[in-house]
Amino acid sequence: MYPNSSTNNNTNKSRRILIVDDEPDLISIFKMVLEMNDFEVDAYNDPLSALSNFKQNAYGLVILDIRMPHINGFELYKKIRTVDDKVNVCFMTGFEDYLQEFKKSFPMLDEIKCFIRKPNAIEDLVKHVETILG
Numbered sequence: 001m002y003p004n005s006s007t008n009n010n011t012n013k014s015r016r017i018l019i020v021d022d023e024p025d026l027i028s029i030f031k032m033v034l035e036m037n038d039f040e041v042d043a044y045n046d047p048l049s050a051l052s053n054f055k056q057n058a059y060g061l062v063i064l065d066i067r068m069p070h071i072n073g074f075e076l077y078k079k080i081r082t083v084d085d086k087v088n089v090c091f092m093t094g095f096e097d098y099l100q101e102f103k104k105s106f107p108m109l110d111e112i113k114c115f116i117r118k119p120n121a122i123e124d125l126v127k128h129v130e131t132i133l134g
Contacts, residue, residue, distance in 0.1 A: 014060040014133055016040045020050040020076065021065035021092065026118065030063075033122045034129065047071045056084040060133050063116065066093040088132050090114035 017039050021027045024045055031043045042059075044050035047068050062080060064073035071079075073091055080087065093115065116128055 013057060016059050016061075017042070017129065018050065018054070018059045018062045019043045020047050020063070020068070020073070021045065022047075022068045023065070029122070030125060033126065037126050037129075039129065039133075047073075047076045051076060051079055054080055054083055057086075058084075059087050061088045061090065061129060063090045063092060063129075065118075066091050088114070090116055090128065090132065092116045092118050094118035 015038065017034060019027055019030055019034075019041060020043075021030075022045055027043045027045060031041045034041045042053075044053075047064075048070055051071075064076055066073040068076075073093075077089055077091075080089070091114065094117065114128065114132060116125060
């Protein structure tokens with residue numbers, strides 16, 4: 001887990017992002033770039049830790065890796081939705097095949113419009129986030 005960078009209770013949730021990915025190098029880069037673009041970012045390498053610390057109305061956007069140990073991104077998505085059913089969610093994947101496989105297992109994914117492919121150009125990541133959070 002990376003330290004929380006958002007300790008202020010008066011945080012504007014629309015600029016606050018949660019990233020969950022089991023790749024420490026990638027998550028460090030995403031966190032750094034998004035913070036350089038005036039977003040507040042909490043980042044976790046362990047999806048179960050992210051879930052246990054997730055709070056309703058804390059984030060404007062959650063970015064989840066699809067393929068992680070212990071719990072995949074779609075299962076984590078379902079659990080997050082039980083805590084906060086309004087938060088925006090994006091999925092990241094480097095594996096297009098998994099996306100199609102998971103869509104069969106999780107039909108609600110048709111409502112999800114945000115998929116970020118890894119590796120992703122940093123500008124594309126920031127553009128995606130800006131578009132979703134307005």
